[in-house]
Amino acid sequence: MKLTIAISYLLGTLSLVNNISNVEGNAKLLAREKLREDREKRERRLAGGSDSGLVFSRGYICIIRQQDFAFAVPQQLSGDVIEGLEDVNLLGSSIFQSGGIYDPADVQISDRVGTSSADAAGSFFSGFRLNFAGQRQPKFIPQADPGFFLNGECVATNIMPGTTQIMGHSCLLNLCLGGGGYNCLAIYAGSKFVFDPIELLIPGGGQSVIQTVPTLPPSYPGTIIGGTGLFNGAVGYVDVTTITGSTLAPTDVFSGMGDDSELFEGPQAGYITQKINVVSNIPLPVAP
16 A cells, blocks of 8 residues: 555656646747747847837938048058059048038038139149039038037058059947937948049040049948947947038149148048938937
8 A cells, every 4th residue: 555655656746847847848948939039020120121110210411521520541651652642552541520410301402513712722723623522512501419420430441452442441430319419329330332532523525624523432331339328229220321522632633743741731621411321229319
């Protein structure tokens, strides 16, 4: 009798252990399934899938003044012979920028062909008509909110040998959208970027005045890698498109003479305007 009771007790205990193991295994499976579903939902939101209602997107305009833009060329090797800009090695050159952020509805872009006497670059270019890149400019610059701005640096990481053509860049940008300048998105861009900052479009037609038209850089994508303030934990992506640019900086590009101490010297005219489209998992405010 005691043996029968002991055997029954052991069988019941083994059955209970098996049931507990099955419950634990099912719980782990359910947890893994829930994690997989959550990951797929996040990916669909960022990809604009069926949960696109949870994705927040908005466009902004950034306007950069000449005093808030710098093109820094690295020191050339001592053995390099610099007779013109085509001899300059732009690998590692940096563009620093800072500009206010505006609502696209508040910024009007108009055609602007040729500089006026008020913003001409000097007598060095007598006989030349300096044009703005894109041949357009903002018609009016609204008052900027100090909490809404874009700043950062882009570095040329790949150069076509023997030319001034940039083939790739690496950018780190801060897009701040309110909160006194503390609600910011951190943006990284490291894609292919084909652009020659010295290239000009010189129209023909036998004109008495040579018109030099700098080219606009191509648009490029960026990834949101985090944020501060209300954007803590932000993910998403951006697209940056330059729609207006400045005149060419007075350099020795036409004279074919000079040394690297004279490169990119002299004033420029015009505003650099960029359109920034943002897609994020966190709501985006309207620019003031």
